[in-house]
Amino acid sequence: MLGFWDYVILGIGCLIAVYLIYNMVIEAVKK
Amino acid sequence: MAKVIVALAYMVAILVIGILASRKVKTADDFAVAGRQIPFWTNVYSMASAQIGAGATMGVASMCYAYGISGQTLGIGAALGAILSGLVFAKKIREANVTTIPELIRNSLGKRAADLISILSIFSVFSILAGQVRSLGTILQIFIPSLDLFTAILIMSVIMLGYSVAGGLVSATKTDKLNIIIMVLSVMVIIPIISFTRIGGLGGIAAKVDPKYVNPTNMGVSQMISMMLYFGLIGMVNNENFIRICGAKNANEARGATITASLLIYLPYMIFAGLIGYAGIALIPNLESSDSIFPAMIDQMAGGVAGAFLLSGLLAAVMGTAASVAMTTGIMVARDVVNRIKPLDGNKMLLTQRIAMIVATVAAIFVGYFGRSIVGIMEDVGAPAAAAIIPIFCGIFFWKKMNEKGALVTIAVAVISTLGYWALGSPLGISHFIFGLICSTITMIIACNLTYEEKAKEGVGM
Numbered sequence: 001m002l003g004f005w006d007y008v009i010l011g012i013g014c015l016i017a018v019y020l021i022y023n024m025v026i027e028a029v030k031k
Numbered sequence: 032m033a034k035v036i037v038a039l040a041y042m043v044a045i046l047v048i049g050i051l052a053s054r055k056v057k058t059a060d061d062f063a064v065a066g067r068q069i070p071f072w073t074n075v076y077s078m079a080s081a082q083i084g085a086g087a088t089m090g091v092a093s094m095c096y097a098y099g100i101s102g103q104t105l106g107i108g109a110a111l112g113a114i115l116s117g118l119v120f121a122k123k124i125r126e127a128n129v130t131t132i133p134e135l136i137r138n139s140l141g142k143r144a145a146d147l148i149s150i151l152s153i154f155s156v157f158s159i160l161a162g163q164v165r166s167l168g169t170i171l172q173i174f175i176p177s178l179d180l181f182t183a184i185l186i187m188s189v190i191m192l193g194y195s196v197a198g199g200l201v202s203a204t205k206t207d208k209l210n211i212i213i214m215v216l217s218v219m220v221i222i223p224i225i226s227f228t229r230i231g232g233l234g235g236i237a238a239k240v241d242p243k244y245v246n247p248t249n250m251g252v253s254q255m256i257s258m259m260l261y262f263g264l265i266g267m268v269n270n271e272n273f274i275r276i277c278g279a280k281n282a283n284e285a286r287g288a289t290i291t292a293s294l295l296i297y298l299p300y301m302i303f304a305g306l307i308g309y310a311g312i313a314l315i316p317n318l319e320s321s322d323s324i325f326p327a328m329i330d331q332m333a334g335g336v337a338g339a340f341l342l343s344g345l346l347a348a349v350m351g352t353a354a355s356v357a358m359t360t361g362i363m364v365a366r367d368v369v370n371r372i373k374p375l376d377g378n379k380m381l382l383t384q385r386i387a388m389i390v391a392t393v394a395a396i397f398v399g400y401f402g403r404s405i406v407g408i409m410e411d412v413g414a415p416a417a418a419a420i421i422p423i424f425c426g427i428f429f430w431k432k433m434n435e436k437g438a439l440v441t442i443a444v445a446v447i448s449t450l451g452y453w454a455l456g457s458p459l460g461i462s463h464f465i466f467g468l469i470c471s472t473i474t475m476i477i478a479c480n481l482t483y484e485e486k487a488k489e490g491v492g493m
Contacts, residue, residue: 006232009306013219016299020215023072024208 037339038174041213041346042190048209049194049202059380062199063130063362064278073204074279074288079296080207081271082113083214084163084352088345089325091301092308096324099244099309101255106301108259112266113297117289120267123428124276125285131359132273132420133367139427141435142371147442148420149367155416156270156360157391157398163353164188164392165399170346173326174339184396187350192392195354196385199362200278203354210347211296217344219303225332226310239313257462264468265417268424271355274362357395361388414453418467419445422475430479437479445471 002010056062069077087106094102129135132152137145168184175183194202230236243249250258272289279285304325311324315331318324329341364387365380375383419442426433449467457463 001235002227002232003234006227006234009233010220010224010227012299013215013223013303016295017212017215017220020076020296021212024076024212027070027072 033334033336034174034339034342037336037343038171038346041343044209045206045350046190046194049198049206052202052205053194053198055201056198056381059377059384060130061201062381062384063366064274065200065204067278068280069200069204069275069278070280071284071288073208074275074284075292075295076211077204077207078272078275078288078292079300080210080214080348080351081203081275081355082109082266082269082292082297082352083211083300083348084159084166084356087297087301088214088218088304088348089166089322091304092311092325092328093321094250095305095308096311096318097321098250099240099312100247101250102308103302103305104250104255104259105262106305107298109262109266110293110298110301111259112263113269113272113293114290115263116267116269116272117286117293120424120428121276121286121289122282124273125279125282128277130274130277131363131366132268132270132424133363136423136427136438140423140433140438144423144435144438144442145367146371147439148423149363149371151416151419151442151446152270153360153363153368155413155420156356156363157395158413160353160356160360160391160395161398163349163356163399164395166349167191167346167353168399170326170342170349173330173342174346181400184400187353188392188396191350191354191357192389195358196388199358199384200274203351203358204275204278206354207351210351213340213347214344214351215296215300217341218307218348219300221337222307222328222332222341223303223310226307226314226328229332230310230313236310236313244309244312253460257465260468261414261417261462261464264421265413268417268420270359270363271352274359357388357392360391360395361385364391414462414464415446415449415467418449418464418471421468422472426475426479432479432483433475434479434482436482437475440478441471441475444474 060066087109091102091106094105096102124135127135127138129138133145133149136148164184167187168180171183171187172178172180194206230239237245248255276285276289279288307328308324311318311328315324315327318327325345326342329338332338333341361384365375365383369375369383369387370380423438423441445467448470449463452466453463457466459466
């Protein structure tokens with residue numbers, strides 16, 4: 001059973017991954 | 032079979048991206064610093080990919096597996112060093128408009144100090160290259176276990192050279208984008224989710240492991256401080272990041288990209304890699320060697336194509352750093368050694384950089400193959416160089432009394448004290464690097480104060 005801080009940690013990982021992929025796509029589209 | 036296909040797909044992708052990008056390389060500066068035109072976000076990904084190698088991923092996981100939470104010291108120390116480097120040095124380095132650390136020292140202090148520093152720097156980056164090349168082989172062996180280590184090292188080194196010799200920093204920055212996305216998805220998203228769900232999160236781990244692993248000082252305070260200082264300070268004068276800072280469009284972008292890469296990717300990545308090792312204590316206790324906890328975790332968590340993808344994250348992490356370090360070694364040998372002996376023009380410099388990169392990698396294959404554990408190689412061989420470079424680097428930017436005579440004495444004391452203390456078996460309980468750093472810093476302050484007055488009389492003040 002995951003606790004509150006587990007969700008926070010896993011959420012941070014997912015957010016960073018999404019942001020990096022988003023940035024890469026935006027940069028590629030701009031070109 | 033799935034592992035072989037994924038490994039092959041990764042290698043083909045990295046070769047295609049790298050070789051396509053290499054068509055833009057026309058001059059020696061294109062090769063070394065991508066014509067000083069690297070876009071901001073491309074540089075962020077590239078800096079992070081260069082920083083995160085075998086030491087980061089497998090080393091932090093290994094430390095946390097061996098010592099519990101306190102093993103995070105390695106990762107946090109290294110990331111803090113990189114952040115500090117961005118805050119303090121990045122802007123000044125880019126403004127200096129140089130390509131390598133010895134070039135900066137040559138312009139600021141003079142040829143003799145620069146020559147000594149270039150020997151130490153090349154020694155230092157070469158030791159990292161040997162470690163990375165060995166890691167490339169050990170990771171390929173996980174994909175294809177029937178390969179012996181030497182053949183695995185050889186195959187991966189040829190692929191790494193295949194794209195980076197052609198395209199230098201231009202190819203490296205392009206392939207680093209693919210590397211960093213695979214690494215982040217693997218280490219910061221998929222593996223933590225699977226392992227946390229399987230064991231019940233941090234609470235589940237704490238309930239299953241010996242309480243000593245939850246103790247934040249289990250490793251021992253002195254060893255933690257020593258490790259944090261070593262990896263933090265090494266991170267501040269990182270040669271691979273140095274050329275990326277020099278490749279930024281301007282000084283503000285150089286600083287911004289360094290800080291963004293360190294805060295947004297490097298620091299969290301290190302913490303997640305450590306968490307994977309920490310979860311491993313509960314999931315796979317009694318592993319023979321802590322060094323193999325990371326691949327062992329992947330092996331236990333996912334099979335087939337999914338498991339192979341997670342492993343390719345590791346391959347990407349090591350490939351990015353290995354290519355970067357090989358390139359840095361080649362660039363430094365060409366610019367700071369060959370060019371000093373016989374000045375090279377544009378085309379000859381480009382060719383020499385490429386040849387030097389190949390020669391350095393071939394030498395690293397042999398050193399790496401006969402070397403010991405991954406972190407061990409890095410720490411033992413790079414220590415005298417770091418103990419000399421760090422105080423001099425600080426002095427150049429922040430101390431007007433910094434001068435060549437003082438720097439020469441500092442370098443000599445750094446090398447002698449680090450190696451001498453190490454030969455005596457590190458009797459004071461601190462590492463040979465920290466001992467050497469303290470000696471060289473004190474020496475620099477005294478020697479530069481004395482020699483600066485002498486210079487002022489001659490009217491050649493800094």
